[in-house]
Amino acid sequence: MTPPRDDRYREARCLVTGGAGFIGSNLAIALVESGARVTVVDALLPDLGGNRFNLAPVREQVDFHELDLRASDALASRVRGQDYIFNLAGQISHIDSMTRPLDDLAINCDSHLSLLEVCRRENPAARIVYAGTRQQYGRPRYLPVDEAHPLVPTDINGINKMAAETYHLLYHRIHGLRTTSLRLTNTFGPRQLIRHARQGFLAVFIRRALEGQPLKLFGDGSQLRDLNFVDDVVRAFLIAGAQASAIGEAYNLGSREVLSLRQIAETMLRIGGRGRVEVVPFPEDRKRIDIGSCYCSFEKFHAATGWEPRVPVADALEKTIDYYRRHADHYL
């Protein structure tokens, strides 16, 4: 696999928060490949996506610090002097946010407000790109969901991500920080946490396909989703960071390839080469926060930057399964 490269980052000083996590580590690797000087901070909290192995390919090239964003004194020296701050730290499990809402609040709000305060004091000129989520919209009122869609989250995670994104945009308007938010849809690929089943259906599908277990579809599997391969998402972060007109804006990512959960499962099985699809009733805890079909329009970001996803889902799934087969012991 070739990580995205972007020559505009040559010699740039870049901080990636949550940089040992799924998207953060892929981004850190791409930045190193682009010639950037990369610092990673990650709290490596249990059950979250942070995994030291994720950074194995660039272990010698990144300056890694195990650090919680809420420890603002220690954070200050990491923030000073950075040209770019890619802010990907966070808790993403919708299920966990409902069973441990105060933890979600601490990780997804306290952390980011702390980081923004440190940026305001120590490095107000840094370019900041935050990882938002389509979960901020809640259950779609129309499809595809664009940025004008109301934000009515269906779980605590969505509420806290909404608040944290709004902090970022407010710190631009009031304090002049140079912030952008990308609202991510279902991202998948190498380096994702697949060890437990609480970080989205794709991680579960990948794990079960690897293990030859049946892929369970809740309901009839007709719910539609747009998926983004992590390389395309990393490229979106690189493009957003380099685009001055993106400052103060929030953008959806997304895909023109809209698939049902059943189609995704069947593609996965075809690639994995074994297993089967099993239809099961919706578990109560998931049904209550389910959003039905959901896919997003990325036309605003496309118009501003030209970004669009490049990797077809089937190819991306193949690369993903291949990665986990080679490194199963670090993820299972």
Add this chain to the structure above:
Amino acid sequence: MTPPRDDRYREARCLVTGGAGFIGSNLAIALVESGARVTVVDALLPDLGGNRFNLAPVREQVDFHELDLRASDALASRVRGQDYIFNLAGQISHIDSMTRPLDDLAINCDSHLSLLEVCRRENPAARIVYAGTRQQYGRPRYLPVDEAHPLVPTDINGINKMAAETYHLLYHRIHGLRTTSLRLTNTFGPRQLIRHARQGFLAVFIRRALEGQPLKLFGDGSQLRDLNFVDDVVRAFLIAGAQASAIGEAYNLGSREVLSLRQIAETMLRIGGRGRVEVVPFPEDRKRIDIGSCYCSFEKFHAATGWEPRVPVADALEKTIDYYRRHADHYL
């Protein structure tokens, strides 16, 4: 002054959080007058509105606990067995939220999420009414602002209040808690904090009128506002709590009497009997978070419950000034 009474609360067990504060204490007094069995919790945090003197008229009748909502073990025994929980604890200063955003987050989000978790475990049948704010809307895109207006807060306080209200409504949808939110506009009256100048222009006007100081208008004073006298707001809480159809809903309060800041200042001077109006340039920290003219439609709440404000602003200001003249030593 006669506090609102509501016979539906006779013998009802009621908890008021923030019950030593401005609106909370007025509500606690009204509940006692209505024959309810009232428990008050208040953290009495410095610089916030909590003031033991506010509860002087009902000192013998309320069960008072100095308690932070984040201390959930201690809170559990106060929550158990309550029929109603009026949740008015909070930090309301927009200015303070910008200088100490993490404190605002702790007080306005952690506290309420903690309370909701305690309610879910200990008393899921309680009727809960939360005090939201029109600040959740941010700068109005149209007037009057109704509940369909997008929530784009212009300060940290507005973001955190928005998150906390959304928690309340989510806990209804997901966990079946019986929650309602009232989005308050500019509330004024006896028992408000007027000691410092960071809790809104009305408190400042009242204080300066009492002291015979000039009333300062930022800009030209043409910004429009709707004011609610605290007795009308207390009545709205009593009505909302008793209305089953209000569960799961958010409602604006407001007034049909829309006044410019200049008109309000001039009315205040006429009643206070001395002083003058002074036009001054907008201070930078306030200008950045100012929302221009803002007034809200309360037609949704009126249609659901028949509530409308009863006390004209001039009468209400007269009662207010009179209260502070009699009790100046407790507020200045």
